[in-house]
Amino acid sequence: MHKSIPFSFVVALLLAHSWAQAQVWTPSPGHVQVPIWPGAVPDAIPNPRPESVGPGEGRQWWPRANDVSRPTMTMYAPRGHNTGAAVVVFPGGGYQFLAMDLEGTEICDWLTSRGITCVLLKYRVPDSGPTWKDGHRYYPKVQTALQDAQRTLSLVRQHAARWHVDPHKIGVIGFSAGGHLVAAVSTHFAQRTYPPVDAADELSCRPDFAIAIYPGHLWTHEDEDHATRDETDLRLRPDILVRADTPPTFLLQAEDDHVDGVEQSLAYYVALQKAGVPSEMHLYAQGGHAFGLRPGKLPITRWPRLVETWLGTIGMVEAPPTRLKR
Numbered sequence: 001m002h003k004s005i006p007f008s009f010v011v012a013l014l015l016a017h018s019w020a021q022a023q024v025w026t027p028s029p030g031h032v033q034v035p036i037w038p039g040a041v042p043d044a045i046p047n048p049r050p051e052s053v054g055p056g057e058g059r060q061w062w063p064r065a066n067d068v069s070r071p072t073m074t075m076y077a078p079r080g081h082n083t084g085a086a087v088v089v090f091p092g093g094g095y096q097f098l099a100m101d102l103e104g105t106e107i108c109d110w111l112t113s114r115g116i117t118c119v120l121l122k123y124r125v126p127d128s129g130p131t132w133k134d135g136h137r138y139y140p141k142v143q144t145a146l147q148d149a150q151r152t153l154s155l156v157r158q159h160a161a162r163w164h165v166d167p168h169k170i171g172v173i174g175f176s177a178g179g180h181l182v183a184a185v186s187t188h189f190a191q192r193t194y195p196p197v198d199a200a201d202e203l204s205c206r207p208d209f210a211i212a213i214y215p216g217h218l219w220t221h222e223d224e225d226h227a228t229r230d231e232t233d234l235r236l237r238p239d240i241l242v243r244a245d246t247p248p249t250f251l252l253q254a255e256d257d258h259v260d261g262v263e264q265s266l267a268y269y270v271a272l273q274k275a276g277v278p279s280e281m282h283l284y285a286q287g288g289h290a291f292g293l294r295p296g297k298l299p300i301t302r303w304p305r306l307v308e309t310w311l312g313t314i315g316m317v318e319a320p321p322t323r324l325k326r
Helices: 007-022 101-113 144-158 177-187 263-274 299-313
Strands: 033-035 072-076 086-090 117-122 131-133 136-138 170-175 210-213 249-254 279-284
Touching: 072 101, 086 101, 086 144, 086 177, 101 117, 101 170, 117 144, 144 170, 144 177, 170 177, 177 210, 249 263, 249 299, 263 279, 279 299
Parallel strands: 086 117, 086 170, 170 210, 210 249, 249 279
Antiparallel strands: 033 072, 072 117, 131 136
8 A cells, every 4th residue: 555755754855955965065073174275265266156065966966075166175194003194185076076985085094094194185176177168178267276286285294293294205196187186286386376375385285296096188189089089199288297306106097998098197107207207007908987996896996005015115105025935
């Protein structure tokens, strides 16, 4: 026998859903997000839409941040042994939203379990970096996500003593569009993209190391038709200018990534090699896009171990002991 659902229950569900959609993303209990700008945000858009959590109507709800106009950072302290290293995390989302769990808090859980201080950046979106808009590649006049990334790196150095971080072991990790932001902040540190605000901006915004996982928006031909574009031309987009002092970089991508093709990593790796920048790249046949570090059957899901080993080889953490076979 079919029973009708009380009207009050339906209203409660609708209100709960609206409440969830309207809330600002917040970290788990015990962690505090703080604004990275003490006053007015530089190059702020007029009349921004209010920040919300979750996708638009008609999609399954999951914790992503939309319409971020007041960027924040959240510090996650290392658990157990403190290596002295710190990593600023850039979630992906096509510069339209931020995947705050898959490519944010879950990454921090992994890093802190390895003794690494983690700083999760909730940078401005949308339209804060190169993205698709109305069927075309759109470049904003000012890449405000890059402003937020530069500012955050300097803030981490300012707080290094209090957070027990080595100011010379502060790196970045980013996913998808966040991978582009990794490349952007790795190649734009000689000059601020905003007027200095306070003493923090007197400190370097250069990462000491960089990790880009399935990065996008790097290859010059990514917007061209698949049938006609020259996939042997591995030039970078003009906004990414690799220099000899670009930080050591780790790259990882799947060859069947149909969102951001493997040419993105290849193009950046070629530029890094030409500039003499220490770099390491791993390509896997399968994995697709946006796999984060959630476990699976494919070999690519074990990529965190590769990063941990690499961090040891470049001296950012203690290298694991070498095991000799007998």
